[in-house]
Amino acid sequence: NAGVTQTPKFQVLKTGQSMTLQCAQDMNHNSMYWYRQDPGMGLRLIYYSASEGTTDKGEVPNGYNVSRLNKREFSLRLESAAPSQTSVYFCASSERTEGEQFFGPGTRLTVL
Amino acid sequence: AQSVAQPEDQVNVAEGNPLTVKCTYSVSGNPYLFWYVQYPNRGLQFLLKYITGDNLVKGSYGFEAEFNKSQTSFHLKKPSALVSDSALYFCAVRALGRGYNKLIFGAGTRLAVHP
Numbered sequence: 273n274a275g276v277t278q279t280p281k282f283q284v285l286k287t288g289q290s291m292t293l294q295c296a297q298d299m300n301h302n303s304m305y306w307y308r309q310d311p312g313m314g315l316r317l318i319y320y321s322a323s324e325g326t327t328d329k330g331e332v333p334n335g336y337n338v339s340r341l342n343k344r345e346f347s348l349r350l351e352s353a354a355p356s357q358t359s360v361y362f363c364a365s366s367e368r369t370e371g372e373q374f375f376g377p378g379t380r381l382t383v384l
Numbered sequence: 385a386q387s388v389a390q391p392e393d394q395v396n397v398a399e400g401n402p403l404t405v406k407c408t409y410s411v412s413g414n415p416y417l418f419w420y421v422q423y424p425n426r427g428l429q430f431l432l433k434y435i436t437g438d439n440l441v442k443g444s445y446g447f448e449a450e451f452n453k454s455q456t457s458f459h460l461k462k463p464s465a466l467v468s469d470s471a472l473y474f475c476a477v478r479a480l481g482r483g484y485n486k487l488i489f490g491a492g493t494r495l496a497v498h499p
Contacts, residue, residue, distance in 0.1 A: 276427070312393075312491055312492075313491060314474060314489040314490055314491040314492055315428075315474070315489040316489075317486060317487075320486065330486070362427055362428070364427075364428075369486065370416055370478050372418060372430045372433055373428075373430070373487065374430065375420075375427035375428040375429070376427050377425075377426060377427045378425075378426070378427050
């Protein structure tokens with residue numbers, strides 16, 4: 273039982289490049305989330321998926337897109353990376369949107 | 385506005401002493417409150433939650449938290465700190481959104497336990 277897994281662990285991009293961050297959970301959770309963590313700002317919600325087949329914007333969705341591929345997988349795409357997107361990205365899942373969330377190990381992204 | 389405040393950026397405590405990490409909140413409706421811990425280069429780990437019932441909630445690793453409705457606080461406590469408790473601690477509250485529930489996180493408090 274791996275919980276929440278994320279790939280890659282580290283990534284360096286040049287401005288304008290695109291990439292997709294992958295997330296998978298094996299806990300049969302309905303809800304999944306993408307956060308970014310920046311120093312002194314806690315975690316900010318980018319996008320979430322309350323259940324399979326639905327996605328919605330969080331606090332800071334600009335510059336990102338998501339896909340809930342199936343119940344297990346929720347990917348985050350940066351179409352044209354910008355230095356302001358340098359951050360640590362966390363995926364999380366929960367059984368319901370009001371329940372405790374379980375987090376992946378994170379992806380450290382640097383955009384030059 | 386719905387929000388969470390962790391008024392201390394850092395808390396320093398000697399090993400063996402009691403520790404408190406403070407959290408206050410502002411939400412509509414009944415609060416669901418959570419504490420998470422983050423060790424270096426790791427994701428957040430769930431410690432405990434308050435939804436209803438006893439105001440004192442017990443969680444993982446000997447931590448507990450006290451819900452105080454009148455003071456809108458949910459402080460994290462431990463009777464005897466360990467050096468291994470040194471980490472970043474986040475308070476979170478369920479907030480009612482546009483037809484959904486989401487968690488709002490505080491900015492985090494770094495706990496440093498000295499031998």
